[in-house]
Amino acid sequence: MNVSKEHLIYTGVGVLVLLILINSTKEVELKEISEDKVGVKNFDYTNLPTELKPPYRLAEGEQLPRPIRRNLNLQGLSIKPRFDNNDFQRTYKI
């Protein structure tokens, strides 16, 4: 049988799409564990992937980086917004 290159490509793409669809949904085997098996373990940051490693913590006395470029306007100078917007203060924003 004469199989053209084009057919092989289409078949390959079809198999790939099928594999993606099959693998996109996976039912997890239900593995129940008892409460006494749950506890604080020795957690080690070094095992985390790079994108989840903790950010760098400055050492005691190490200088903070200088302020960076930001959207500044006269209206906003000396404001510190707070997340809960309680007692609006100049300098901080919540």
Place this chain on the structure above:
Amino acid sequence: MIFSVPTRYEELTLLVKVRTYEPQKIRIKVIDAQQPNTTFTDRYKTVNGESIFFVRMPVSAKEVLVYVYNEAYGNLEQGIDKSVEVVSITKEPLEKKLDVIDFSNPLVRSFVNFATRFSYNAGSLPSGNYVSDDKQFVIKYLTIIEDNGVEQTTPARIDIDSGIIEVSKRQFIEYTIPNRMAILLHEFSHIYLNDNVDDEVEADLNGLLIYLGLGYPRIEAFEVFAKTFMNNPTDENGMRFDRIKNFIDNFETYNTYLYD
């Protein structure tokens, strides 16, 4: 009931299907199996019959523990508590809308990376000053936020002059990872995305756009704003909550950048 699910640090959506035989208040908690104080979701809903909890997880652990239990009886093993049954747990791809996030802005890229890493680890990080890889952002992780010796109710705030974000460890440790992200993105938006640094609603919506685009759960955003506003129920915060609810409800059809 507690189920162990290997998630291999992948981004995913967990579908937890539960069954009850009459209306029951069912709580679901998904926590990191290794790292303390690291929760991916903590919520409940009243279930009558079969229902699915969708847990969106843009970040996950190597292994997570899924707690499912009836609020009325507490956490009991499957079979002992006959009022609720876990039918299945399924992993599906996470649906994201990255096109709504302006990743061409290097500040957005850097802050999302910084905030994600801080939020994931905040449950076990010691107090101190944390900086992003590019040294553009600083988070002062304080035991509490205080002014003149008085503890402040806010979980976080940003100094407009320096761009330094202060975070209350006492409050953050109790929050889920999505809650932490929503708060940090709000603070970031004030200075780096808002036209008016002073505008809370603008910061809410700019922050939420990134949060939702990354695929974080809608419900956790509602929750963190509701929790915060309950501590400070002003008319302005009531208005903010309405705007936030409207924005989240309409997110799927929202197609414009707020922070151009």
